[in-house]
Amino acid sequence: MHFVNAKGIITKSGWHYGMNIYRGCSHGCIYCDSRSRCYQFTHLFEDIEVKQNAPELLEKALKSKRQKCMIGTGSMSDPYMHCEEELGLTRKCLEIIKRYGFGVAIQTKSDRILRDIDLLDEINRSAKCVVQMTLTTWDDELCGILEPNVCNTKRRIEVLEEMQKRDIPTVVWLTPILPFINDTEDNITAILNECVRVRVKGIIDFGMGLTLRDGDREYYYAALDKHFPGLKERYIKRYGNAYELPSPKAGELTEIFQRICKENGIMSNPEDCFRFMNNLPEKYQQISIWDI
Ligand code: SF4
Numbered sequence: 001m002h003f004v005n006a007k008g009i010i011t012k013s014g015w016h017y018g019m020n021i022y023r024g025c026s027h028g029c030i031y032c033d034s035r036s037r038c039y040q041f042t043h044l045f046e047d048i049e050v051k052q053n054a055p056e057l058l059e060k061a062l063k064s065k066r067q068k069c070m071i072g073t074g075s076m077s078d079p080y081m082h083c084e085e086e087l088g089l090t091r092k093c094l095e096i097i098k099r100y101g102f103g104v105a106i107q108t109k110s111d112r113i114l115r116d117i118d119l120l121d122e123i124n125r126s127a128k129c130v131v132q133m134t135l136t137t138w139d140d141e142l143c144g145i146l147e148p149n150v151c152n153t154k155r156r157i158e159v160l161e162e163m164q165k166r167d168i169p170t171v172v173w174l175t176p177i178l179p180f181i182n183d184t185e186d187n188i189t190a191i192l193n194e195c196v197r198v199r200v201k202g203i204i205d206f207g208m209g210l211t212l213r214d215g216d217r218e219y220y221y222a223a224l225d226k227h228f229p230g231l232k233e234r235y236i237k238r239y240g241n242a243y244e245l246p247s248p249k250a251g252e253l254t255e256i257f258q259r260i261c262k263e264n265g266i267m268s269n270p271e272d273c274f275r276f277m278n279n280l281p282e283k284y285q286q287i288s289i290w291d292i
Pocket of ligand 1: 024025026027028029031032033034035075076077078109
């Protein structure tokens with residue numbers, strides 16, 4: 001990893017902010033979109049760029065904001081990578097978010113988030129906190145191939161359960177669903193049943209498939225060659241160079257997904273999920289003493 005002093009840490013997007021403390025990721029997911037060439041990495045994806053002044057930048061930015069809102073983090077780089085254990089920058093930023101009365105929507109695959117559950121709980125009581133987890137496969141062995149450097153789905157479900165015990169709302173990303181790999185009824189049903197059990201608020205699915213771009217595609221195909229010999233050729237034949245690679249079973253899997261969500265009152269429309277994650281209720285938007 002290497003350290004930089006960033007110029008800014010939050011970006012405005014509609015009524016909420018986005019924040020990435022780290023750039024690059026050590027979790028090694030074989031399908032990771034963040035490693036695509038369009039993001040213009042000038043260093044190895046695994047050589048994590050640490051924005052060491054993130055807490056100072058965040059405090060400066062939030063101090064000057066009169067209107068509270070949600071701050072999203074984790075979309076481009078997991079905030080609970082291995083290095084967070086020693087650096088603690090995510091925790092420091094959460095402390096600042098709490099101090100200034102903002103809300104947070106945090107996305108991870110790691111059980112390291114449990115270290116900060118006290119803080120997430122406090123943010124949820126004073127404003128709003130939403131924890132987002134990605135779940136792709138119920139099969140532990142497959143999980144070790146798809147997402148090799150992070151805890152498995154069963155452990156992530158335990159994390160969701162801990163959040164539920166504290167009434168911290170959760171949203172699951174049921175994505176990507178990889179053609180001919182995790183796109184089985186059994187897999188989708190097993191994950192969804194657990195989502196029901198731990199009462200997740202919403203599940204985001206983008207049509208039961210995968211997207212691939214330059215950079216990401218090469219990495220994914222190399223992993224297919226290593227773990228699923230012959231599958232790359234099958235992909236190329238079926239999808240060519242397409243950006244969107246829907247599972248051949250997308251229709252039936254989507255039906256199962258929609259049915260289980262509807263029967264259990266779980267939000268299944270991505271727009272509804274994003275609206276929920278990005279909106280801070282009006283009563284929390286007021287000016288606090290920190291603005292005076
Ligand atoms: S956790 Fe997210 S950012 Fe990290 S490698 Fe996996 S998909 Fe990429």
